[in-house]
Amino acid sequence: EKVLVSAIAHNTSEAKITVLGVPDSPGVAAAILGILSGANINVDMIIQNVSAGHETDMTFTVSKGDFKQTLDMLTDAMPSLGAKGVVGDPHIAKVSAIGVGMRSHSGVAQKMFQALADERINIQMISTSEIKISVVINEKYTELAVRTLHSVFDLDKERGDTIGG
Amino acid sequence: EKVLVSAIAHNTSEAKITVLGVPDSPGVAAAILGILSGANINVDMIIQNVSAGHETDMTFTVSKGDFKQTLDMLTDAMPSLGAKGVVGDPHIAKVSAIGVGMRSHSGVAQKMFQALADERINIQMISTSEIKISVVINEKYTELAVRTLHSVFDLDKERGDTIGG
Numbered sequence: 030e031k032v033l034v035s036a037i038a039h040n041t042s043e044a045k046i047t048v049l050g051v052p053d054s055p056g057v058a059a060a061i062l063g064i065l066s067g068a069n070i071n072v073d074m075i076i077q078n079v080s081a082g083h084e085t086d087m088t089f090t091v092s093k094g095d096f097k098q099t100l101d102m103l104t105d106a107m108p109s110l111g112a113k114g115v116v117g118d119p120h121i122a123k124v125s126a127i128g129v130g131m132r133s134h135s136g137v138a139q140k141m142f143q144a145l146a147d148e149r150i151n152i153q154m155i156s157t158s159e160i161k162i163s164v165v166i167n168e169k170y171t172e173l174a175v176r177t178l179h180s181v182f183d184l185d186k187e188r189g190d191t192i193g194g
Numbered sequence: 195e196k197v198l199v200s201a202i203a204h205n206t207s208e209a210k211i212t213v214l215g216v217p218d219s220p221g222v223a224a225a226i227l228g229i230l231s232g233a234n235i236n237v238d239m240i241i242q243n244v245s246a247g248h249e250t251d252m253t254f255t256v257s258k259g260d261f262k263q264t265l266d267m268l269t270d271a272m273p274s275l276g277a278k279g280v281v282g283d284p285h286i287a288k289v290s291a292i293g294v295g296m297r298s299h300s301g302v303a304q305k306m307f308q309a310l311a312d313e314r315i316n317i318q319m320i321s322t323s324e325i326k327i328s329v330v331i332n333e334k335y336t337e338l339a340v341r342t343l344h345s346v347f348d349l350d351k352e353r354g355d356t357i358g359g
């Protein structure tokens with residue numbers, strides 16, 4: 030099987046914020062992003078899953094520096110958004126497996142998720158793009174997760190090559 | 195402001211499936227992907243948001259051709275996964291705004307989501323990557339969504355240029 034994952038990336042500069050229980054109707058997502066873009070808050074990940082009943086949650090990541098201000102702004106906006114709550118956590122890391130050959134995510138995802146499970150690292154969020162599978166985990170597991178994924182996807186060998194080991 | 199969105203992409207070949215109410219503990223995501231990769235089911239998007247209490251939902255997209263088989267397989271696996279339900283919908287479209295200059299998703303996302311809201315198109319799922327914001331909508335709105343987003347992000351002009359209009 031050709032090499033599917035070519036690199037493991039990680040980012041511990043972000044914090045996650047979730048707006049809970051918003052109505053699943055047109056205009057709600059725009060209103061939430063309107064608050065953030067109006068305040069010039071940079072957003073990296075945006076994740077919304079299908080709704081349960083007529084409500085759903087929306088999570089996004091901002092820089093740790095913007096965490097407190099964003100949490101406060103959205104908490105103030107809860108009534109106008111019709112949200113049930115706003116929660117957040119600045120102690121997260123995003124860890125990604127990157128591979129341009131990934132036509133499908135199934136096999137790589139299974140291997141990645143199993144490697145994290147074997148180390149008892151809980152996956153808080155999952156998001157994919159054509160060439161990447163990203164998970165959000167507790168920041169304290171960043172090094173363990175990156176080391177484990179390097180080993181599972183045989184990315185250690187490259188290091189050996191460059192040093193002549 | 196420099197052009198942030200350079201293209202609108204859409205894909206109506208996929209179906210979504212959600213495994214509802216799975217335990218938020220290590221190993222669950224690996225088990226679900228294990229079922230799919232074991233059956234050689236190709237998966238495109240994988241979305242999991244933060245858990246409410248100790249449970250969460252996991253959604254992924256498969257080709258419309260794999261929809262029925264995947265739904266059946268996961269429904270059978272519900273007891274072993276500890277899931278509360280499995281639901282799905284083959285009548286979806288993924289629509290994406292693509293822009294390599296997107297350092298942050300806020301402003302572009304707000305504009306994209308507002309444009310869809312103005313057409314009363316409900317956003318079922320949201321997922322982002324460095325250069326892209328993707329939404330899942332009802333398949334019947336595909337052309338309307340693509341046309342609306344082309345206009346909002348001034349991508350119509352390009353067409354005018356090539357025809358000399």
Ligand SMILES: C[C@@H](O)[C@H](N)C(=O)O
Nearest residue numbers: 054055056057058317
């Ligand atoms: C929840 C939110 O995404 C809503 N469905 C909307 O279209 O704005």
Ligand SMILES: C[C@@H](O)[C@H](N)C(=O)O
Nearest residue numbers: 152219220221222223
């Ligand atoms: C729900 C699922 O992602 C779980 N948290 C896991 O780590 O497998």
